[in-house]
Amino acid sequence: MDLELSTREKELAAKGRAFCDEVLLPLELITDEHGELPMEKRAAVRQAVRDWGLAGINHAKEHGGLGLSMVEQTAIEEQLGRVTNGLWSCVWRAPVSLKSGSPAQIDQYLRPSIQGERRGCFAITEAEAGSDPRRVKTKAIRKNGQWLLSGEKWFVTSYNASDFIIVHAHVDDDPDKPTLFLVDKPVANMVHLRSPKFMHNFAFDHAELRFEETPVPEDRMLGQVGQGLELTKDWFVEARMQIASHTLGAAIRAAEIANDYATTRHQFERPIRDFQGVEFMLADMAVEIFAAKSMLYRVAAEIDRGLDRKVVHAHASALKLFCSEVAGRVIDRALQVLGGRGYMRENPVERLYRDIRVDRIWEGTSEIQRVVVGGQIRKRGLDIYSGWQ
Structure with a gap:
């Protein structure tokens, strides 16, 4: 190996x-x-x-x-x-679901998105639909040779950096027909309600949108009717891999800053790392980073060697859960090592502390990941996590 x-x-x-x-x-x-x-x-x-x-x-x-x-x-x-x-x-x-588009959609959306000439954002979450996508109320009705979208979406990340939106809606208001639609900006009958402020600051916004029989050409349906959830799952796997990578990077930066500070900060005529309370925090941080990094690259390698798609989904859920929670613990300890300086906004650890909290929520909460993991154990046995696939 x-x-x-x-x-x-x-x-x-x-x-x-x-x-x-x-x-x-x-x-x-x-x-x-x-x-x-x-x-x-x-x-x-x-x-x-x-x-x-x-x-x-x-x-x-x-x-x-x-x-x-x-x-x-x-x-x-x-x-x-x-x-x-x-x-x-x-x-x-560029959204991974665009790979399933028609040749025209690949030319009009995917290729320019890859080059940064276009950018898409994803609209799935709603007031009553988060972890349970069947509760989506946004509907798509075909009428007079086009689709009409109606509903309200929350947390549309990077809306103000995007020129099109991938909207998850139910055709004919049927939860058994989840479908994705490509909506170009600007478009008639779509209202940008607001872009609320959050605990973290972010490069781009997280918008709330309302569709009021928003017209979408027939050829802007992405994939087939009813295929939306499967395409969304592929996006979730990629997003969870990305979150695991980012939380690991954030944890390592925080640990590096804390380790350096513990060496240069002196109290009682010696570096604070000489005190066992600080040294143990550094040790715990290092061990959790070691475990998270090993897990992350194992799952990445499994994807590269073509592991069964359902097993990959199961492992990605466990990975996202573990890495996001490890990062929370590592960064919290790093801030403790830094003391008051770690609480200052000019310090990267303070910003990382705010940034990392959302990673236990978006793209599937920690609780939902535990539901996935528990369900996989019931269905496939503990070996899906304890063995080698």
Whole structure:
């Protein structure tokens, strides 16, 4: 069993770290002060992604992407996770569901999204529908040669950085017909209700939208009627891998800062790391990072070798649960080591503390991941997690 990253994978990790350090980290404070990445900074960052050769990291070469393996993508994403305020989202990932589009949709949406000429956001969550997508009330009715969408969506991340929306709706108001639709901006009868403020600041907004019989051409249905949930599950697996990578990167940065501080901060004429209370916190942080990193790259490698899709979904849920909760504990301990300095907004650990909390909520709460894991154990046995697949 070879657990060593290849030379290529190490090079990609180094590129991801350099891009994070040189392009994204200098934008942290201004993004935190403004609540978002200022509009006048966005074009330059977008061009930097292209210049650094990071456009299209999650898509095949046949569509204009880089054709990276999941391990290679993970090596980059882990490093991007070190940045605060969600600035990792500046390195766009064209929605994976677009791969299932028609040839025309691939040309009109996927290819330009890979190059950063277009950007899509995803609208699924609603007031009464989060973990249970069958409770979605947004409906799609076919009338006079087009679709009419009606409903309200919450938490549409990166809405103000996107020019189209992938909307999850039920055809004929039937929960057995979940379907995705491509909605170009601007569009008639769609209202941007607001973009509320959250605990974290983020590169882009998280909007609330209302569709009032919003017209969508027939050829803007993505996939088939009733296929929406399956396409969404593919997106969830990718999103959970991305969250696991980012939370690991965030935890490592916090631990590095705490470790350095524990060495240079002196009390009672010696470094505070000499006190067992601090040293044990550093040790616990290191062990949890070690476990999370091992788990992350194992699951990435499983995807690359073509592990059964259902098993991958099961492992991705366990991974997202573990990494997001590890990051919460590591960053909390790092802040404790830093003391009052860790509580200052100018300190990256304070921002990481706010940033990381959402990772136990979005793209499936920790509780939902436990439901998935428990269900998989009942269905397939404990070996799905305790054995080798």
